[in-house]
Amino acid sequence: MILIVDNGGANLASVTNALARLGRDAFVSGDPADLDRADRVIVPGVGAAAPAMQRLAATGMDAALVACTKPVLGICLGMQLLFEQSGEGEVACLGILPGRVTRFDGGARVPHMGWSTTTLSDVHPLWNGIADGEWFYYVHSYRADINGHTVAVCDHDAPFAAAVARANFAGVQFHPERSGPAGARLIENFIGWHP
């Protein structure tokens, strides 16, 4: 059973549908007590960092996620929340990964919206069977710097972290639930992941 963390985002249905297409049971909850019932956890996210963190803090889900030892996958904003700090509302995030999330600057067209090639920079089980340079669907205006926990990289005017991992935590900036067969494969890999 997969817990989809309710952080107020608008794409909960997309993630639930993607798991249903793979024949996987999932439930949506914002209650940290429900972590006990789950084998693994997805933190989705469409929306802004500050209200999402407020919502997690209101129920104690923030601390529960930091302490979680089950496999956790953050998607889009859910990945950004794994970092220490977001420039989107200047809010402290979960701090599971070092680093900051900042707004695209320079000449990039913002939001970065569409399908972009994604380059692997490390070997990770979530990427089994997925080609280097595969297309994934992105929608975001903030991006995370590349650091030692970066697993894959995307380029939108400048390179940024497309996928990250540390211990039982993983995150992807793109939307696997909206990225066709490659996205489905990544979700399958997450379901089979035993960190």
Add this chain to the structure above:
Amino acid sequence: MIARRIIPCLDVRDGRVVKGVRFRDVQDAGDIEELATRYRDEGADELVFYDISASPAGRTADAGWVARAAVLLDIPFCVAGGIRSVDDAERLLHAGADKVSVNSPALAEPALIERLARRFGSQCVVVGIDSIKDGGDYTVRQYTGDAARTRAPGRRTLDWIREVQDRGAGEVVLNCMDQDGVRGGYDIAHLAAARAVCSVPLIASGGAGAREHFREVFSGADVDGALAAGVFHDGTLRIPELKRWLHGEQVTVRC
């Protein structure tokens, strides 16, 4: 490297996909789920569903078929038609739509764009603009879904594009009405003028009739995506062949 998007648009009336030139001679074009599945499998980058019966009837696109499409689709999709409030948008987004597109209601009440962007984020908020060549300028038209109600609200298209971005639109779909349904090619000059003032993604609409038109609009107007309806529905162009051809023409596409 980001791909230029190829976006089939499905006009929906009473739960069925229909085709027709600007609401005239509307004919049944098939089942929503069947067509959505076909375009998904053919490699469409995104779909737009436009409920043409919603706005004239004073209601919002039906969340029922949106939810059924959402179960099938593993690509993003946008829903348009009669979205006048945050509640309208929320129902459609919660049913599984990735984005909502507003047009006439945003002209009637521009603050709607801000409210939607604040609640859901700019990435969920598309503003559709119907624009027409008007002397040496381009101006906006409102309520184009109903010929009897269509009016000119007195806005210059380029000013409106600037304003909707300031208000939080995350994407603009520019429908060039002079070309719509004619299949003579996208209106490159019109779209290039829009591009010059548009820093969010810009989607071209109106005029697709041949594969060359897609190359021209990407190279000539630097748009992020190109939307088309009839040319895909009737099989004149098939998306896999179109994309392979564009790839050979040095256009960055996902294929």
